[in-house]
Amino acid sequence: MGNSFSVPAKTKGEIIVTLVGFGVSLVPAYYIFNTLLKRLDPTDSEKKKSEAIAQKMIERLGICLEEPLSEYELCIASNLVDTNSMVIEWKDIGGLEHIIEEINEVIILPFTRPDLFSSSELLQPPKGVLLYGPPGCGKTMLAKATAKASGARFINLQASALFDKWYGESQKRAEAIFSLAAKLEPTIIFIDEIDAFLRARNTNDHESTAMVKAQFMSLWDGLTTDASHKILIMGATNRPMDVDPAFRRRMPCMLQINLPTESEREKILQVVLRNEDITNKASVVKEMAANCDGLSGSDLKELCRHAALFRVRDYINNEPAAREMVGEANPVLRKMNLQDFKRALEKFRNMSLLSGLFSLEMHTAEDN
Structure with a gap:
């Protein structure tokens, strides 16, 4: 007969009790660690505030989602704008009729009349539009009027909503920009002063910044980008040459807004x-x-x-x-x-x- 090893019943019971006790002790340890981590994170309150703003805006816009948004998508959703509340219209912009006409052809019509552009690949709208020119010439006003006229969801992307102090978090937020835009499409993502966000890359860039830019570019127009999504990036800048060439290539429609004649x-x-x-x-x-x-x-x-x-x-x-005099009736x-x-x-x-x-x-x- 071969020798067989068996664990006494008493020993088995002790092992089970020990494992159960160890598992139970991990639960409070997990919650304590999680609480400490949140307290140590100075951005935790801002994240909660952003989520509350996002939920309020989603309800205000009457958006019905098939699946709930992730915490990263909620962070980006706090940058959603209610275009119905915008008071800027085309009639409020003077002297830029030629620019308005081009915006209507390049942006507005593909969103409002997609049937006119479905017969040919050459008619597909660009992935990006860049408004550039001296300060005070109406670039931001044009973006606001475009948002109102297009009927698309409008994300006024702030750099603070994208970058996070924790390693790897900014890349997740970059991915969330496009996943959120796809859920809300048609979507316009507006980046004011885009040169500060997508500045030309160089060897002095921080590793995290370089990774975020590379991922943003890949998600915008890369091998895995779904061409059927109606997502448009609109940027505005006073310094177009400071924008990375790879990003400028993804904005083939460049509209120059000069000082008025x-x-x-x-x-x-x-x-x-x-x-x-x-x-x-x-x-x-x-x-x-x-x-x-x-x-x-x-x-x-x-x-x-x-x-x-x-x-x-x-x-x-x-x-x-x-x-x-205070509150004079009709001066x-x-x-x-x-x-x-x-x-x-x-x-x-x-x-x-x-x-x-x-x-x-x-x-x-x-x-x-």
Whole structure:
């Protein structure tokens, strides 16, 4: 007979009790460790806040999902925008008719009339659109109007929603951008100041940053990208050459928004001043458009604001008691006139000159 080894029943019971006790002790240890980890994570409260914002926005937009969103998708979903609440429309943008026409053809129609683009591969919309040009020329306004007109879900992607201090978390968030966009399609992902996020790669890049950029690029337009998804990346920048060439290639539709010409300035002023009470409005608009060379659309709006303030100043100077009065029923302000705009232009030029001198002094100090 061969020798056989058997464990006494008492020993078996002790082993089982020991294993059970060890397993039970792991449960509180796990929860203690998890609690400590969350307390040590300074971004935990921000994550919870983002999830709450995301859930609220999803309910507000009436989005019905077949499967729940992951915690990473919820983090990105906090950047969703309710396009119905946007007040910017095409009629609010002056002097950019040619850009608006191209946006309608390249972005809006493929989303609203996909049947027109299904007959040929050459008619497929681009994966990305880049708006570039000097500051204050209407790039962000165009993005807002595009979001409203397209009827697509709009994600205003913030860099803070993508990058995480923990290793590997940022890559998961990059993946969540596209998985969320696919669940909500058609989707427009807007990245303002895209040059800061997708800057040209170099050997000095941190390993984590390089990995996030590579993954973002692969998910955007790589071997495994599903071409049937209706996802568009729209970027805006003042420095297009700072954007990585590989990302620029994925944005074949590049729309340059320059400083407005005289005729474009006239159209911008007509939009800005359409509801204002001005003496000889048509001649004022025409003359100011001719005299405001080099000003952007944003500059023109600020100039008009300065001009409007002169009415308030004159009212207070003519009615000393008005400064102390609160909640006056209907203060009667005079009409704006050409002189208001000339004074505003002179003030604006002086402010711009001071700003330029300050900038020059700062650069000189840095060089020294």
